Amino acid sequence: MSNRGKQDSPPGSGINRRKFLKGIGTGLVGSATLSQGILPEDALGQTPKASARSSDIELAVVRLKINGKTHTVEVEPRAVLLDVLREKLQFTGAKKVCDLGECGACTVILNGETVYACMMLAIDADGASIETVEGLGTPQKMHPIQQKFVEHDAYQCGFCTPGFEMSIKSLIDKHPDADLRTIKKSLAGNTCRCGAYPHIFQVALELTGKKGGM
Amino acid sequence: MAQWMPLEKRKYVGKKIPRTDGPAKVCGTAKYAYDIVLPGMLYGRILRSPHPHAYIKNVDLSAARKHPGVKAMIDLNKYTVRYQGDEIAAVAATSMDIAEEALRLIRVEYQRLPHVATEQDAMAENAPRVFERGNVAWDNAGDKETVEKILAASAHVVEDEMYTQVQVHNCLEPHGCVALWEGDDKLKVWISTQAVHGNRGDFASLFDIPEENVEIICEYMGGGFGSKFPIGVEGKVCARLARQAGRPVKLMLTRKGEYLAVGNRPSALMHLKLGCDSAGKITGMWQESHGTGGIGSGAGMPLPYVYHVPKGAYYKKHGSVRINAGSARPQRAPGHPQAEFGMDIIVDQLAYKAGIDPVEFRIINDPNETRKRQYKIGAERIGWEQKFNKVPGSAAGHKKRGVGLGVGRWGGGGARSTKVTVEIFPDGRVTATTGTQDLGSGVRTLIHQITADALGISMDWVTPRIGRSSYPPSTASSGSITTGSVTPAVKNTCDSAKKQLYEKVAAALGVSPDDLEGANGVIRARSDSGKSVKWKEACALLQGQQISVTDGWVEGLSSSGVAGVQFAEVEVDVETGRIKPVKVVAVQDFGLCINRITSLSQINGAIIMGLSWALSEDRTLDPNTGTMVNPNMENYKLAGTMEMPEFDIVIDEQPERGVIGLGEPPRVPTAGALANAVYNACGARVTRMPMTPDVVLAALKKGGAAR
Numbered sequence: 008m009s010n011r012g013k014q015d016s017p018p019g020s021g022i023n024r025r026k027f028l029k030g031i032g033t034g035l036v037g038s039a040t041l042s043q044g045i046l047p048e049d050a051l052g053q054t055p056k057a058s059a060r061s062s063d064i065e066l067a068v069v070r071l072k073i074n075g076k077t078h079t080v081e082v083e084p085r086a087v088l089l090d091v092l093r094e095k096l097q098f099t100g101a102k103k104v105c106d107l108g109e110c111g112a113c114t115v116i117l118n119g120e121t122v123y124a125c126m127m128l129a130i131d132a133d134g135a136s137i138e139t140v141e142g143l144g145t146p147q148k149m150h151p152i153q154q155k156f157v158e159h160d161a162y163q164c165g166f167c168t169p170g171f172e173m174s175i176k177s178l179i180d181k182h183p184d185a186d187l188r189t190i191k192k193s194l195a196g197n198t199c200r201c202g203a204y205p206h207i208f209q210v211a212l213e214l215t216g217k218k219g220g221m
Numbered sequence: 222m223a224q225w226m227p228l229e230k231r232k233y234v235g236k237k238i239p240r241t242d243g244p245a246k247v248c249g250t251a252k253y254a255y256d257i258v259l260p261g262m263l264y265g266r267i268l269r270s271p272h273p274h275a276y277i278k279n280v281d282l283s284a285a286r287k288h289p290g291v292k293a294m295i296d297l298n299k300y301t302v303r304y305q306g307d308e309i310a311a312v313a314a315t316s317m318d319i320a321e322e323a324l325r326l327i328r329v330e331y332q333r334l335p336h337v338a339t340e341q342d343a344m345a346e347n348a349p350r351v352f353e354r355g356n357v358a359w360d361n362a363g364d365k366e367t368v369e370k371i372l373a374a375s376a377h378v379v380e381d382e383m384y385t386q387v388q389v390h391n392c393l394e395p396h397g398c399v400a401l402w403e404g405d406d407k408l409k410v411w412i413s414t415q416a417v418h419g420n421r422g423d424f425a426s427l428f429d430i431p432e433e434n435v436e437i438i439c440e441y442m443g444g445g446f447g448s449k450f451p452i453g454v455e456g457k458v459c460a461r462l463a464r465q466a467g468r469p470v471k472l473m474l475t476r477k478g479e480y481l482a483v484g485n486r487p488s489a490l491m492h493l494k495l496g497c498d499s500a501g502k503i504t505g506m507w508q509e510s511h512g513t514g515g516i517g518s519g520a521g522m523p524l525p526y527v528y529h530v531p532k533g534a535y536y537k538k539h540g541s542v543r544i545n546a547g548s549a550r551p552q553r554a555p556g557h558p559q560a561e562f563g564m565d566i567i568v569d570q571l572a573y574k575a576g577i578d579p580v581e582f583r584i585i586n587d588p589n590e591t592r593k594r595q596y597k598i599g600a601e602r603i604g605w606e607q608k609f610n611k612v613p614g615s616a617a618g619h620k621k622r623g624v625g626l627g628v629g630r631w632g633g634g635g636a637r638s639t640k641v642t643v644e645i646f647p648d649g650r651v652t653a654t655t656g657t658q659d660l661g662s663g664v665r666t667l668i669h670q671i672t673a674d675a676l677g678i679s680m681d682w683v684t685p686r687i688g689r690s691s692y693p694p695s696t697a698s699s700g701s702i703t704t705g706s707v708t709p710a711v712k713n714t715c716d717s718a719k720k721q722l723y724e725k726v727a728a729a730l731g732v733s734p735d736d737l738e739g740a741n742g743v744i745r746a747r748s749d750s751g752k753s754v755k756w757k758e759a760c761a762l763l764q765g766q767q768i769s770v771t772d773g774w775v776e777g778l779s780s781s782g783v784a785g786v787q788f789a790e791v792e793v794d795v796e797t798g799r800i801k802p803v804k805v806v807a808v809q810d811f812g813l814c815i816n817r818i819t820s821l822s823q824i825n826g827a828i829i830m831g832l833s834w835a836l837s838e839d840r841t842l843d844p845n846t847g848t849m850v851n852p853n854m855e856n857y858k859l860a861g862t863m864e865m866p867e868f869d870i871v872i873d874e875q876p877e878r879g880v881i882g883l884g885e886p887p888r889v890p891t892a893g894a895l896a897n898a899v900y901n902a903c904g905a906r907v908t909r910m911p912m913t914p915d916v917v918l919a920a921l922k923k924g925g926a927a928r
Binding site: 021067070083085086090092094097098099100101102103104105107109110112139140141143144146149152153156157158159160162163164165166168169189190192194195197198199200201202203204205206207208211 | 242252255444476826868
């Protein structure tokens with residue numbers, strides 16, 4: 008729990024920016040509100056400070072190079088990358104679980120670094136090159152990471168799986184000979200509720216050639 | 222009575238077979254309810270009460286209704302909200318962000334009412350009432366005085382108070398669905414559920430439409446653990462919004478909604494006394510306890526657990542307490558882990574007090590023959606002889622290691638109502654179809670394996686199909702009965718379909734159908750091995766018309782009642798109070814193992830859920846405000862990669878008993894095993910969960926190896 012998410016923090020101050028812009032959209036902007044750090048759902052039941060005016064928001068055009076192919080998409084400036092990937096472009100491999108950068112289910116690789124897609128605005132990804140699980144392989148032609156996941160049953164429900172795969176992809180790209188301790192630390196930003204961790208470790212260990220490392 | 226195929230015919234059953242749906246899951250092509258995107262689809266959100274207890278004087282939707290992008294709204298017409306997160310209203314809008322904005326434009330006038338957020342507050346005299354009927358329901362058994370006399374006359378008696386906290390399910394895929402109306406009276410719903418057929422009935426009765434007009438789809442679902450049986454407020458509201466808007470609606474709960482409103486495991490505070498004679502035989506048990514499932518019931522637990530307490534020597538006074546918090550729902554072995562934690566700690570204490578090795582003490586008092594055997598296997602695997610500290614906490618240094626154990630039992634069984642359709646097509650392809658759902662247990666794969674072996678063909682010929690209410694009825698996945706329900710029905714239906722095919726083959730070969738057997742894709746006559754036909758040729762005899770058989774569950778292929786033990790080794794840092802789980806050994810019986818790797822995943826996962834509960838998870842309510850202070854995955858601590866110990870799983874197979882479900886049983890023994898190992902390591906009894914460093918240090922202060 009200690010090192011969770013460190014490895015996977017999005018670049019810059021994505022978390023604050025996202026909160027801030029979501030605030031604008033809701034009319035909740037104002038120093039008092041922001042200094043209290045109110046998140047959208049915490050504000051439920053409170054009297055709005057001003058009327059919401061989402062229809063006035065000018066749309067932004069964002070170019071995302073996803074798995075090698077460029078997609079041009081019109082988004083609200085407050086739109087979160089994960090929602091754009093999933094709901095607009097139907098790359099639904101990355102999952103929405105916590106929506107707060109805590110679980111890693113939405114992990115994608117952006118310009119070579121893992122990010123939580125739920126913690127990043129789509130406009131901040133403009134021009135970026137994004138790798139998602141759909142780009143790794145297909146059921147007919149799986150990536151070695153995917154083959155190992157299937158071989159070792161490194162999942163149960165499968166909802167966290169794409170996020171883990173992207174974290175492992177980044178790990179072995181950067182530390183091709185990682186040992187178990189490094190693997191555990193690198194994957195600490197991903198959560199699996201079914202408890203597939205022992206099998207996920209086996210996947211990573213075999214990919215880094217540390218088969219007997221358990 | 223029906224029988225499983227003989228051992229030599231099991232090419233897939235009992236083996237390590239990768240999941241059929243594995244490639245779809247790892248490539249992101251598996252579509253969960255949350256992944257469904259339909260043309261014109263709206264997004265639903267629920268407005269929840271920020272207060273634990275209040276009258277609702279007025280709900281004003283007018284401002285929200287005018288908000289651009291809002292297409293449908295529902296006022297749930299509640300007069301009273303009884304927990305933070307109680308549903309008040311809902312909206313559907315063209316985006317999730319707009320739906321959230323609209324919620325903020327709904328003006329609700331609350332009149333706050335006094336609340337109770339702890340069991341103690343709720344049990345106090347003149348406490349505010351959660352419901353009119355009062356906050357506590359008592360459940361009594363046995364005679365207190367008699368039991369106290371028995372204990373007074375016992376050679377050894379121990380007494381302690383054990384506490385287990387509320388655990389939230391935390392399914393990674395939230396509760397919710399996508400609802401699509403096709404005309405006024407036909408509804409299609411993609412839903413994350415443990416009960417495909419049950420949900421069909423829920424929606425049909427809600428809208429008073431024929432059941433056959435409702436189609437439930439759940440090909441994949443992201444975890445349930447007992448919290449996803451009913452369609453819930455979220456399901457009802459989603460379909461109502463879709464009907465109002467005339468457009469499909471996706472409504473999946475936020476993570477905060479998951480923490481507040483869709484279930485949890487009740488707490489338990491157990492004051493226990495246990496006595497034994499000089500030979501270590503338990504003489505009597507005394508229990509005063511209570512627990513809370515929020516506004517819900519079901520805070521009981523099956524004490525005395527596992528070990529034999531003589532008839533008439535057990536006294537219980539248990540209170541199910543209601544507080545202003547989200548309702549409990551079944552969670553992976555309801556009641557059992559709580560009971561195990563209380564029982565296995567008090568039993569452990571008595572063993573030490575009587576001067577009997579804790580493993581030996583359990584063998585003396587556990588009537589179950591399977592577990593009697595398992596204790597010895599587990600002790601061997603953990604290295605009990607070498608690692609058990611005869612004087613707990615006596616090891617040198619501040620990082621002290623120790624070992625302990627815990628036990629579990631579960632029922633399982635199968636639902637007779639389960640039906641399966643098997644079709645054999647003239648081109649040789651086979652489908653096996655039933656409306657069950659795969660929560661992650663791997664039932665889709667089990668169907669695939671069994672169908673192939675029952676027909677004596679390669680799995681490549683077979684397509685298993687699940688997760689639709691238009692498929693033959695299957696039971697809800699509750700009580701670990703999915704495997705025990707589905708797999709016998711699959712085997713039986715395959716046998717029926719095979720019989721029809723063999724009649725055609727027999728006529729072609731000029732032999733009797735009973736003379737035929739199939740293996741490795743060839744059907745041949747037992748009496749004359751020269752008379753044979755390949756599977757594809759056999760199916761071609763069907764001449765354009767497939768065999769289609771629907772049949773059901775039969776007796777003889779499954780049973781119920783399983784036993785398991787777990788041993789834990791931990792390292793306790795007596796300076797920081799941190800517990801490091803080092804190793805967990807599980808010895809688990811579940812009858813016939815169909816798939817050796819998915820079974821391992823089930824057991825690993827159950828242990829981890831127990832370990833996470835024991836060491837870190839805690840639904841924390843602020844008693845003053847009655848609100849949850851950690852409704853997110855940052856502060857509700859799930860064990861992660863850094864907390865993982867080494868695992869050693871022993872599948873204690875009893876194939877002659879047939880299949881028995883495995884989802885719940887291994888969830889039970891972990892917490893008690895860990896707590897007992899902590900005692901053996903540091904000499905302090907940690908009786909309160911989660912066993913966080915502060916709790917461990919407090920226990921060390923009272924006794925043990927603290928410095």
